[in-house]
Amino acid sequence: MKIVSFNLNGIRSAISKGLLEWLKQESPDIFCVQETKAQPEQIDGLALQSIGYEHQLVHSAEKKGYSGVAVFSKEKPDDYFLGMDYPYCDNEGRVIRADFGDVTVVCVYIPSGTTGGVRQAVKMRFLDTFTDYLMELRKTRPNLVICGDFNICHKPIDINHPERHMNVSGFLPEERKWFDRLIDLGFVDSFRVFNKEPDQYSWWSFRAGSRQKNMGWRIDYHIVTESLKPRLKSAAIHWQAEFSDHAPVMLELI
DSSP states (O other): OEEEEEEOSOHHHHHHTTHHHHHHHHOOSEEEEEOOOSOGGGSOHHHHHHTTOOEEEEEOOSSTTSOOEEEEESSOOSEEEESOSOHHHHTTOOEEEEEETTEEEEEEEOOOOTTOHHHHHHHHHHHHHHHHHHHHHHHHOOOEEEEEEOSOOOSGGGBSSGGGOTTSTTSOHHHHHHHHHHHHTTEEEHHHHHOOOSOOOSEEOSSTTTTTTTOEEOOEEEEEEGGGGGGEEEEEEOTTOOSSSBOOEEEEEO
16 A cells, blocks of 8 residues: 655645646555645546546635645545544644545644744644544554644754754644654654654745755654554655645555
């Protein structure tokens, strides 16, 4: 099973830049998208079907042109759910769950707190709610793949010049502590199973030269339950795709 997760910063824009051709070449079984910035009717579902993605789950934000997640798959999921049944965050279109055999894929777009205190508080509340959601889900679906844009760098190795970002949302002590707790609860950062090198990032700001100089952040993940660790085949960041300010991240399971 090959799963690709990609914050597209607008799916319509990415399609106009060649996303479908890239997707056809990479051919993941499951394609998880964050920040669609589109309502379901604005996404070219027929074009996605034409390259094999017959099954399309879209959870859009009530606010048009904002947030949103989607899961496109070649095989029909056995079951699926949009949102976490928490209205305060479900209206922003941030979570989709899809079950494929004994594996459950959770596509998530965790809020950013970079605009200030109010949104940082929303982010921290979301993190607590999301943890409760995952722990409850794991009781009946033990093999979880949580993929998406977490808007958090977990370790200093995951961010350029960590000393400069200690007080910046995305690398705050309380956010990193939440990530530590998630790992302690029995979850695995799949990328670090295969790659322990520094300077491996998945997001770069639009600031001139940040991508060329690799002044980035690793905020896009495939986090899996410990039960799936023996089934990990590979995990990687795909540097070559340039349809967004993010890079896609890939996971393969045996």
